[in-house]
Amino acid sequence: MPEREEEPRDQVVLEVRDLHVEVEGREILHGVDLMIKCGETHVLFGPNGSGKTTLLMAIMGFPRYRVTRGRIIFAGEDITGLDPHLRAQRGIGIMFQRPPTIRGLALRDMVRLCAGGEIDLSAMAEEINLVDFLDRDVNYGFSGGEIKRSELLQLLAQDPRLVLLDEPESGVDMENLQLVGRAIRKLLQKDRRRTRTKCGLIITHTGYILDYVEADTGHVMCDGRIVCSGNPREQLEGIRKFGFEECARCTR
Amino acid sequence: MASPEDRIRELKERAMRAAGKPAPYGPDIDLSQYSCTPQECAYAEELSDIRDVDPEELARSGVDITGKGRSGSFVQLDNTIVHRRALEKGVEILGTTEALRKYDWAWEYFWNVVQVDADKYTADVELNGYEGYFIRALPGSRTVYPLQACLYIRSPRLVQRVHNIIIAEENSELHIITGCASDHRVDMALHLGVSEFYVKRNAKITFTMIHNWVPGMDVRPRSGAVVEEGGVFLSNYIVMEPVRSLQLYPTARLVGEGAVARFNSVLVARPGVEMDVGSRVVLSAPRCSAEVVSRAITLGGSIVARGHLRGEAEEVKAHLECRGLILEEGGGMLAIPELEATVPNVDMSHEAAVGKIAQEEIEYLMARGLSEEEATATIVRGFLNVRIEGLPPVLEREIQRMMEISQRSAL
Numbered sequence: 248m249p250e251r252e253e254e255p256r257d258q259v260v261l262e263v264r265d266l267h268v269e270v271e272g273r274e275i276l277h278g279v280d281l282m283i284k285c286g287e288t289h290v291l292f293g294p295n296g297s298g299k300t301t302l303l304m305a306i307m308g309f310p311r312y313r314v315t316r317g318r319i320i321f322a323g324e325d326i327t328g329l330d331p332h333l334r335a336q337r338g339i340g341i342m343f344q345r346p347p348t349i350r351g352l353a354l355r356d357m358v359r360l361c362a363g364g365e366i367d368l369s370a371m372a373e374e375i376n377l378v379d380f381l382d383r384d385v386n387y388g389f390s391g392g393e394i395k396r397s398e399l400l401q402l403l404a405q406d407p408r409l410v411l412l413d414e415p416e417s418g419v420d421m422e423n424l425q426l427v428g429r430a431i432r433k434l435l436q437k438d439r440r441r442t443r444t445k446c447g448l449i450i451t452h453t454g455y456i457l458d459y460v461e462a463d464t465g466h467v468m469c470d471g472r473i474v475c476s477g478n479p480r481e482q483l484e485g486i487r488k489f490g491f492e493e494c495a496r497c498t499r
Numbered sequence: 500m501a502s503p504e505d506r507i508r509e510l511k512e513r514a515m516r517a518a519g520k521p522a523p524y525g526p527d528i529d530l531s532q533y534s535c536t537p538q539e540c541a542y543a544e545e546l547s548d549i550r551d552v553d554p555e556e557l558a559r560s561g562v563d564i565t566g567k568g569r570s571g572s573f574v575q576l577d578n579t580i581v582h583r584r585a586l587e588k589g590v591e592i593l594g595t596t597e598a599l600r601k602y603d604w605a606w607e608y609f610w611n612v613v614q615v616d617a618d619k620y621t622a623d624v625e626l627n628g629y630e631g632y633f634i635r636a637l638p639g640s641r642t643v644y645p646l647q648a649c650l651y652i653r654s655p656r657l658v659q660r661v662h663n664i665i666i667a668e669e670n671s672e673l674h675i676i677t678g679c680a681s682d683h684r685v686d687m688a689l690h691l692g693v694s695e696f697y698v699k700r701n702a703k704i705t706f707t708m709i710h711n712w713v714p715g716m717d718v719r720p721r722s723g724a725v726v727e728e729g730g731v732f733l734s735n736y737i738v739m740e741p742v743r744s745l746q747l748y749p750t751a752r753l754v755g756e757g758a759v760a761r762f763n764s765v766l767v768a769r770p771g772v773e774m775d776v777g778s779r780v781v782l783s784a785p786r787c788s789a790e791v792v793s794r795a796i797t798l799g800g801s802i803v804a805r806g807h808l809r810g811e812a813e814e815v816k817a818h819l820e821c822r823g824l825i826l827e828e829g830g831g832m833l834a835i836p837e838l839e840a841t842v843p844n845v846d847m848s849h850e851a852a853v854g855k856i857a858q859e860e861i862e863y864l865m866a867r868g869l870s871e872e873e874a875t876a877t878i879v880r881g882f883l884n885v886r887i888e889g890l891p892p893v894l895e896r897e898i899q900r901m902m903e904i905s906q907r908s909a910l
Contacts, residue, residue, distance in 0.1 A: 307866055309862055309866075310862075330865065330870075330871070331862060331865040331866050332865040332866075332867075332868050332869055332870050332871070332873075332874075335865070335866055335867060335868035336868050340866075341866050343863065343866075346863055347857060347859045347860045347863055349860055349863070349864075349877075349878060349881050350881055350882060351880065351881030351882055351883065351884035351885070352877060352878070352880075352881035352884075357867070360864070360867055360868070360869060360877070361867045361868065363868060384881075401867060405867060405868065
């Protein structure tokens with residue numbers, strides 16, 4: 248999507264309205280509302296099984312995650328019924344937590360597919376320290392940190408308007424965390440302020456990623472709903488002190 | 500040692516006894532239904548002067564008609580050699596019968612690695628006469644470019660009998676690309692191809708064979724290799740076009756310390772196609788290693804993918820990998836990997852997998868902007884993309900190019 252400098256900062260890029268999602272016949276999301284404006288980064292907290300990943304998967308449009316009610320609107324267009332590749336083409340990108348291996352497809356070719364056009368592949372790979380991996384099969388024998396970097400390299404090539412990140416820090420050691428953080432900052436144009444157009448929705452368990460990537464809003468998910476939205480650092484502090492039970496209780 | 504005359508007599512006798520012996524695998528073929536007397540074809544000094552076949556057909560079988568980027572060429576139409584020429588020093592290309600006339604030692608290389616009485620097809624080749632190529636890399640020679648060979652069938656109801664001898668003398672390196680094809684008008688024909696490879700001390704042969712047959716063809720290659728100390732034999736076999744039945748089970752025998760063999764097969768079977776393709780390596784000397792990899796896709800045809808590794812010496816290392824994708828119903832896939840060892844200190848393993856394309860792989864690519872069809876095609880291309888270690892870059896690019904051509908027409 249071409250960047251337009253004059254885009255108003257309050258333009259809504261993603262709007263999720265009353266979203267209900269079923270996985271294998273069981274409802275996981277029971278009405279989620281979420282709004283991300285131009286240039287904003289949001290984080291999602293929540294215990295395991297609260298529906299965070301399901302929300303990301305539903306926004307990307309994977310068929311296993313069936314929307315039974317509600318709508319997903321991206322850049323003014325209702326995309327609720329679109330296939331994932333059409334969403335990707337419109338500017339949504341996702342980082343997989345456990346991506347599959349694709350044998351015989353070199354990372355180099357995968358990144359080119361993501362870009363869909365000309366890119367300076369070697370410079371990009373250099374920056375994320377994956378030059379030696381370009382000729383290996385995508386994700387084949389990659390360590391946790393390498394998978395994250397490979398995912399980010401693909402996303403940098405795709406350059407989506409909205410980036411969905413599922414626990415970008417999990418399984419990453421301190422050294423890699425620096426690289427991962429830097430790449431996410433780049434994806435989300437964190438070095439800009441007024442002209443920032445990229446948006447992010449990041450699932451984080453530990454909150455470590457907040458040390459590298461500033462977030463505008465945080466949401467706590469419990470049992471398929473967003474139960475609290477606000478300052479992500481305050482939320483994280485609360486969760487660290489009192490756990491998620493307290494979060495859930497505070498809505499009652 | 501027996502005299503040549505005794506040897507020839509013995510071979511004929513053994514062949515006659517095996518004339519009715521069916522092969523252990525693959526549908527049995529009634530040899531009496533083939534009745535064609537092959538037409539004579541004119542010999543051409545230049546590749547571009549070959550008259551009796553459409554140049555585009557030659558190109559389809561992988562032959563570069565300009566001869567560019569090749570160290571030599573060999574073309575056989577039906578049972579007649581129409582062109583053979585080596586362009587680089589250190590490598591020799593002859594017809595097999597010509598080689599027998601030219602060198603009094605040549606006969607020692609016939610029916611050693613492949614047994615004349617293996618089955619009725621080997622017997623038929625011996626009893627009814629053959630042509631083929633005799634390719635020899637002289638000691639220490641290293642050709643940069645591959646040699647190309649084409650075996651082409653233009654007459655219906657023909658039995659094409661081929662006997663190839665490939666010798667890499669000590670410390671030499673030889674790369675061969677062979678394309679086998681038949682005219683679209685051939686409704687029925689049989690290809691019998693015996694190939695015997697001799698990889699001497701510290702020599703290396705890479706052999707790439709691409710088959711582009713037509714639906715009425717039955718094909719029975721009979722290949723074997725013997726690899727001496729420090730030698731390397733790499734074989735790549737690609738068949739994506741239809742054929743009625745295809746059965747082969749080449750064997751490489753590693754007889755010298757540290758010898759290496761690697762077989763890669765890429766098979767695509769459309770409806771009506773029956774394939775039974777295996778590779779076998781016998782590791783008889785210490786520290787030999789082998790790898791057998793097959794990738795098979797059925798689009799409705801039936802495929803048996805075999806592999807057999809036999810470790811007979813200390814510290815050998817070998818791996819076998821059979822992977823199959825079922826993209827369409829109607830045929831089926833049977834993977835039969837076998838491991839056998841006669842001494843304790845060996846490292847041998849196998850993996851076999853048969854199934855459909857994983858949905859999560861398709862979705863992964865879709866999330867990157869590819870449609871479902873594009874994602875599937877990308878995964879299939881990757882599946883068939885067996886990376887072949889140890890090939891010179893020129894050859895690797897050429898094989899890649901040929902694979903892409905075959906894939907475009909096959910899938």
